[in-house]
Amino acid sequence: MSTSTQAMSAQVPGGLRSLLGSEGSSTAEAVSSHPSLRETLASFSLPTSTTIRRLYNLLLELDHECLRHATDGALDPAQDSTSEVESVVGLAMFLSGSLSQCGYPGTSMFQEVQLRALISSLALLQHNGVHTLDPELYDKLRLKNISARFQKIAFQLQRSSTLADSIRYAPNPYLIQLASQYVSFINRGDSPWPSIFGPTVDIFFSALSLGGGQYNHIREIIGGLNQLVNIWQKPRTKYQALCGLQEYTRLATSLCQESAIADESGELRTAATAIVSALVDKVDEILAVEHGQFPRELARRWHKALAVISRGPPDLDRGYYYYGLLDCISQIAAVSDPQMLGKGLLNRVNGLIFDSVVPEFRWKAIEIFFSCHSTRWDQYQMLKREIETRSTVETKSKILEEMRLIRAHLESDEEESLRLRVSRPLTHVSRKPCGDFGIKRYHQA
Numbered sequence: 019m020s021t022s023t024q025a026m027s028a029q030v031p032g033g034l035r036s037l038l039g040s041e042g043s044s045t046a047e048a049v050s051s052h053p054s055l056r057e058t059l060a061s062f063s064l065p066t067s068t069t070i071r072r073l074y075n076l077l078l079e080l081d082h083e084c085l086r087h088a089t090d091g092a093l094d095p096a097q098d099s100t101s102e103v104e105s106v107v108g109l110a111m112f113l114s115g116s117l118s119q120c121g122y123p124g125t126s127m128f129q130e131v132q133l134r135a136l137i138s139s140l141a142l143l144q145h146n147g148v149h150t151l152d153p154e155l156y157d158k159l160r161l162k163n164i165s166a167r168f169q170k171i172a173f174q175l176q177r178s179s180t181l182a183d184s185i186r187y188a189p190n191p192y193l194i195q196l197a198s199q200y201v202s203f204i205n206r207g208d209s210p211w212p213s214i215f216g217p218t219v220d221i222f223f224s225a226l227s228l229g230g231g232q233y234n235h236i237r238e239i240i241g242g243l244n245q246l247v248n249i250w251q252k253p254r255t256k257y258q259a260l261c262g263l264q265e266y267t268r269l270a271t272s273l274c275q276e277s278a279i280a281d282e283s284g285e286l287r288t289a290a291t292a293i294v295s296a297l298v299d300k301v302d303e304i305l306a307v308e309h310g311q312f313p314r315e316l317a318r319r320w321h322k323a324l325a326v327i328s329r330g331p332p333d334l335d336r337g338y339y340y341y342g343l344l345d346c347i348s349q350i351a352a353v354s355d356p357q358m359l360g361k362g363l364l365n366r367v368n369g370l371i372f373d374s375v376v377p378e379f380r381w382k383a384i385e386i387f388f389s390c391h392s393t394r395w396d397q398y399q400m401l402k403r404e405i406e407t408r409s410t411v412e413t414k415s416k417i418l419e420e421m422r423l424i425r426a427h428l429e430s431d432e433e434e435s436l437r438l439r440v441s442r443p444l445t446h447v448s449r450k451p452c453g454d455f456g457i458k459r460y461h462q463a
Contacts (some may be wrong), residue, residue, distance in 0.1 A: 068117060073131045074436045080138035081272040087145035088269055103146050107155070110139040114163035114197070126186040129171065131436070133193035140200040141265055151205045160201040168194050182423050188378045191316075192338050192345065196264070199257055199334060243300045250304055257334050260342045263304075266297050267346045271438065274353040278440050291444050294350055294358065301350075302363040305343050308336075309366050316341070316376060337376070344370075344382040351389035352437065354444045356397060359386075371401070371417065372408055380417070384424050391432060391439045398425060 113136040117128075151159070171190050179187070246266075250259035270293045277286035316337040334342065347367065351359065359367075370383040387397045398421065405417050431437035 070128050070131055073135055077135040077138055080142055081268050084141050084145055085269050085272040106143050113139055114159055129190050136197050156205045160198055164198050185381050185423055188381055192341050195334050195338055243296055247300055263346050267349045270294050271349055271353055294354055294444055298359055308340050348386045348389050351386045353440050356393055358444055358446045384421055388425055388428055390443050392443055
């Protein structure tokens, strides 16, 4: 399907057609084309059998498919088959629906996985070269389906909800707004491609070549991320930049998972380390500016009003924008040693635990420290000691209880295979100046 052609209308399918894999070897041969994606989509035709676990497996496959598109030089979005694009469109429609007959549809965890899978399917549409949507399709996808999800989320959390439910629920308002933002960008012809995904492709091509020892290509990695920061600095494209950061994060964590599955030579791990290191630097740069003006509360007062009049999710505001940056960091932290995030970034995140009056920021900050399974216990003990010395009696008991619940949530998700649990997280890399332009060379620790 040509990138200049509108995506065709698609009805929510009773049985999703398989997403056809493209021929051609990957830039890094270790990044395999998962044939299981076809099987996953083919078996996803019965909503009554859909569980959180099956949704999560679909999410991983969609993320891997995005990675394959970003790293495979043989793939051309303009040449992708109509049936492939139709399948992804149909999947996005399906994931934006209520899934009311599925297992555990009312739980906040089910909603989170569903929304993350929806966002991944929208990203895959962009990787497939879809830059505009048929008006009827847009109306169904955003103004009906996503709006209905927003209405449910806006009214779901009651004052009587437990603290555990509130913590679980916290990501979903942000995710539904992010999904709405993705659809709006596509519909306006204002897609992040190539202004965001273009640099992403440059980064992944360059990073994957690091396995061959071509460390000078780190210049292109930094250059691509600099383009993203330039997009962030412009008010009109600021929210596109957040979608781009989510895309970098999606591809980096998927690459980490690939390296854990089959990476005897260590090339993918080297590439993932370089990408995450460069990404952390840029997220830290953005967060440093946003941190100086982060809001005293999330702008939620209009959510229910907008839901009542069926206007759909509001655009991301400063509060949820800041939350989105933290969400990217938490995903990176799940596959990285905490020290890889750097002292400055860790200090800013740590400050949110003690200084922020926004509970969602504090919960996400705690999650960042606990995201890496192999270092979670040490981080828990360290943070507990700090709370003992810095907090008042009332604040101390509140934060300790939040820490306990967040740790329990993460461990429960890992036991249910609903969260990445890498046995060997990425570690900090040493940096040495090279060249006349101050470009730094990355070596694996």
